[in-house]
Amino acid sequence: MPLRCQPEEIAAALDAWREDRSGLVFVADDTTGDDWSEVSAELTEAFRLTKKSLTAMRPVVFVVHNDDLLGRNGPGRAMVATGLLSAARTAALEHRKAGVAVNVIAREEGTNPRWLARWCGLLMEGTDPTGQLIHLGSGHLGKALP
């Protein structure tokens, strides 16, 4: 399972899950700044890896931060997070008949990396759900729906 992940503790947890699974887990980079070149580079990397995975008919999970979906960490990270969510929905539409799932997980500060890895693994297993946003934590409650 290809893994694009910066935070080490999350990468380690995902490593433990990926041996017997194929597909892409793309964790949006927490260090992306507000310079357009950084945003463009991150979205382009997501495009390349997602295209590669789906061309091989392998599932995709994007991992973003709930605060980024709500624009709380500046425009750069916000554009990446919501851009990935929309891209996931489109990719899911294009691959639903083939039974290849594309989903998004929104994590929070303090999300247990092992729990995140478990959800990534679960979303890699089947054809359902697809095109979904899974919130880990409760920070999204009472806030804007993506």
Place this chain on the structure above:
Amino acid sequence: MTAVVTGAAGGIGRALCRRLGKAGHRVVAVDLSPRLEETVAILENEAIVVEPVQADLTTRSGIEAVALASQRSGGLQVLVNNAGITRDSRLVNLSEGDFKAVIDVNLGAAYRLTRALAHLMEAGSIINISSRAYLGNFGQFNYSMSKGGLVGLTRALALTLAPSIRVNAVAPGLIQTEMAMSIPDDVLGRMIALIPAARMGQPEEVAELVFFLASDASSYITGEVLIIGGGRSLSR
């Protein structure tokens, strides 16, 4: 009061310029296309004060040209990021060139122009023209991502520019523009059949919503996405 409208030569852009102009704004009308001249001629014939800027918003010089025109005009109060392109293809067939072209124009240009102009606004309203495709649309991975990115941009700017500047997004569905009319009749008919309103939207309807968001009538609305799609987001 000045309003900047990008993508001014297109169907929605022209309607935006007209609506804001008729409300008394001086309009800085921006487009890369030479068809901008035609739009300006029509608007001036309607006694709307327009300053045209033919510029490529993916370049620094293009952004600077709009900033200069906005400064000349003075009193910038409204920015409408409407410029957009499509390069449709299923993801597995989508080239990196087409991916980047759409992201750079639809999202990058809006972001960079907003950064360049926001400091010229003491108060006012920024409206990003997203698309109903931000919810996902077959064959539009790049377009959908760019329009989704505009939603995040809208939220982040709404937080950072508050309380003096409000930032919202409008997400049109199928609108009767030249782009829509280039769709084959049978395909277009099937698309309209899926719209509860049973018709395409009109550019003037989008312009009216944008005008509302630009006006004090919406003074308690910021960081929102308003879909104008005839109910298409609900139907099968």
